[in-house]
Amino acid sequence: MTYRAPINDILLSLNHGAGLAAAVKAGHYGDFDGDITAAVLEEAGKFAGDVLAPLNKVGDEHGIKLDNGTVTTAPGWPDAYRQWTAAGWNAVSGPEAFGGQGLPLAINAACTEIWSASNVAFGLCPLLTLSAIEALDAHGSDELKAIYLEKLVTGEWTGTMQLTEPNAGSDVGALRTRAEKQGDGTYRIKGTKIFITYGEHDMTDNIVHFVLARLPDAPSGTKGISLFLVPKFMVNADGSLGARNDIHASGVEHKLGMHASPTCTMTMGDKGGAVGYLVGEENQGMRCMFTMMNQARLGVGLEGVGIADRAYQQALAYAQERRQGKAVGRKGDGMDPIIVHPDVKRMLMQMRSLTAAARTICYATAVALDVSARATDPKVRADAAARGALLTPIAKAFSTDIGNEVAYLGVQIHGGMGFIEETGAAQHYRDARITSIYEGTNGIQSIDLVTRKLGANGGASVWALTEELSGIVKQVETSNDPAFGTTGAKLRDALAALDRAGKWLLERLATAPNDALAGATPYLRLFGATLGGCMLAGEALAAKAHGDSEPQRYVALARFFAENIAVQAPSLEKTVTDSADAVTGADAVLAG
């Protein structure tokens, strides 16, 4: 089946759940005209449904081929990429000075969800280009920008992020790729990178690699890492392509999913070293890379949302068509569609509500990043930056965790057919699996949340957020809408649990950091469940207030999430606060 972008849900989430409308109204988006949002998303949905979605399965089945350093993508992919750039989709949020449309990240976030839902392996390529654009724009010299930025913004060339090496994965500081300065100001780079997404492909004439490497006298660890721009083909003064640079795909991985996305081993130095240009300062590469990674992390979170929505749409359609058994109490012959069975309804509601919650968390992250860059008031910018920093690990980890869970349920609803590759449900399940690993494993995100985001300012960013959420819960309680069921009580309990767990973690961070680290993953889940629950409740209230034609379905969705997902908060709190000894004392068990 194909994919239809859920424009109504997206708009409600973006404008009201994530706060875009309020931020625009408050003037934080300058002269951005919020009225165009719907039109952009409608067009994105059309492109995704018409061009990208039909290639999703083709890509999975054909995969990619590496032959003598050249990667061939699946049939139709290079053409789809050309259509993509021609329609301007690569340039949505790119800087206007370099050919971009300068639209908010929040709009692009919704687009990213749509690309990921229609064809996640395709969408991954521009996602990385986007990160490259951001790093180059923020840290590159004017010369580098003049040559490379517009090509990346339009998508005429794509970008890669090259961090990982065989012995440097989560521990980036351990990387060994070497860069030596040449007399002409360039650098010669030698080394091997692995797991490089779209490190080589046939969709564009050139590829712009962003490579982390170490200078000869650099300090050890992350303090001695520099970022280099390494083009596949050198660029002449007139912008034409010159010599082939000494960076080559020497292998591709055979992966569980994302078959259409080439995951390359990149070798530099077979012919004396790849020519690289320093981006930012020497030994400041991690700082530059973090610029790229935050954007990329949000993007990966949106992949989780997109895969989840696609899996949901497919499972819903199947459940509406497939007939097995009879509804309880129905007389007469014949079978009913399986959607009548409460257990199937439960799975579908779980899929939809988890997806909706993750969507709004991601969009809210994008709005915060927008406001941090666009607002005029420095206090507003600073607060938004703190909010964006806080939300990023949750957007990445919660959304990709639920992406996997939702794809799992999508297979389950298909029964035996779900296990058959032809059905397509299994592809979502396989594709989703990498999202909780790459761009920082979800464990790393949890540690980031606890140590850097909660810990950085004594929890101030967290308390500011939960106070806002508490306001939403109060509105639910005073709405007296019986359709909310026990939503208010469940969210109130969840907020209290989140609050206590956060305080406990702050205290342990100071006195027993391993205890805090042991609780990081359940804390992130607790945070996501509470935040998502409050946001969905806020959207339901907004749907009622803004005259949605069927606001009660958003109330029902928020209620389901509160009563089934947010309700886990008190147990998750206890997992954080009561189980540190069980975790840190695991050595005897694991040794035997």
Add this chain to the structure above:
Amino acid sequence: MTYRAPINDILLSLNHGAGLAAAVKAGHYGDFDGDITAAVLEEAGKFAGDVLAPLNKVGDEHGIKLDNGTVTTAPGWPDAYRQWTAAGWNAVSGPEAFGGQGLPLAINAACTEIWSASNVAFGLCPLLTLSAIEALDAHGSDELKAIYLEKLVTGEWTGTMQLTEPNAGSDVGALRTRAEKQGDGTYRIKGTKIFITYGEHDMTDNIVHFVLARLPDAPSGTKGISLFLVPKFMVNADGSLGARNDIHASGVEHKLGMHASPTCTMTMGDKGGAVGYLVGEENQGMRCMFTMMNQARLGVGLEGVGIADRAYQQALAYAQERRQGKAVGRKGDGMDPIIVHPDVKRMLMQMRSLTAAARTICYATAVALDVSARATDPKVRADAAARGALLTPIAKAFSTDIGNEVAYLGVQIHGGMGFIEETGAAQHYRDARITSIYEGTNGIQSIDLVTRKLGANGGASVWALTEELSGIVKQVETSNDPAFGTTGAKLRDALAALDRAGKWLLERLATAPNDALAGATPYLRLFGATLGGCMLAGEALAAKAHGDSEPQRYVALARFFAENIAVQAPSLEKTVTDSADAVTGADAVLAG
């Protein structure tokens, strides 16, 4: 890496968690000598590690081939199957009168875990033969038994279970395969079955199919189904093989996992109809099939346990070797194995404790089934039968749910390497996915638990079990062992939650059955988490009492489960009791 059967854990689970030692001591196993258990399992572990484990990846990579009705299994598989039957492993629990060793199901359950851990796609074949043996032994005529039973017990021939058709999956009663009685007492069967595991293969000379079909004048639904034995090759009076019967593999599925196990479309009737022999009475096929299915359901639960243990062993080995980052507080250079990181410890403990809990639930089911058949006191037999019936859906669904979760974590611990097929972690993840679907989806198991097992006798089976579990919790509380942490309190809360949820469901079953059905899945999870937690606590107490050399590691394991898994019980209770309206009222959401 290879697989080593965790004999110590298995013995503790079997003898003390699952109660085999006590049942033997009470005389319920007749003259079975419990002392041989360890020796049998040691040998099983050796066979699994030496013969089956090395073929697991081979099977995944090669898969099977169908050519003109003939299925070729992966290299080495037919030979391994010959070794399997020669060593007597097919006959462990088979009836002694027909070449079996007559050992308890509980022993075979532990063996099934071991086969599944080493090579789940291989182990699936004898698992189905075992079900066939049980149905034939219980319901077949003496003539049929004389011809077929010993061949199945020894494994010289394999068995299949043929229920599913394109329009009859969970709703077996919808099947359309036709059987017509012939003058000679045999039946001619015509129809198509799908998803038939090992429906065709090259490991044995003959295959004995057990096919559900409908007689011309049969009542509609499940009341009009009969069970037939349909041999691939007819058997002559002297036991030699005769003509090829009219049942053929017309297709095989391209699946997410279990690549080495042929999943066949079986066509009967191209040449006038397959010759079949009635098993049991006409129109009593569902009763016969349930005999097979309960055994098979426990077997599938054990597949979940086996895959989980294999995934755990592989992840543990990786975490002990792979070096990234440094332990908090450690001075000096170099990286530590990732097992030092609390988040990795948490994942490993989650994997191990979930596996251990599911193991004991499955073994306890087997002990109950044994006692129901072997004890002399009718009251003891009846109670054990009720216990076995109650535990079967939990053994199937909880164990396969956690099999998937554990395999997911196994991939996660491998980081990016986990997504690469070469690593092997992804195979477990793919293979596990079918276990929560086949032999009755886990949703069906939950409904069975609520409507038939809880509902059948006003909850009496459940209260009898929870009273026993409460006794374990009391022992934990009175042990005053600080290493138990908050185990006692967590399990006490869990039991109370299970009790309340059960009472709520019983009330709703009578008044609002859809509400009860809506809560079925969280109730089963609540049951598994509570039961598993109490059982692990019981094992820890037993390890201390019986002089295990390191009892504290079982205490630590039980504690981890109580504080991280059983702790979810109160939230799951609320999900059961508070969210029925949200589920049954989902229609407006799902329509939009």
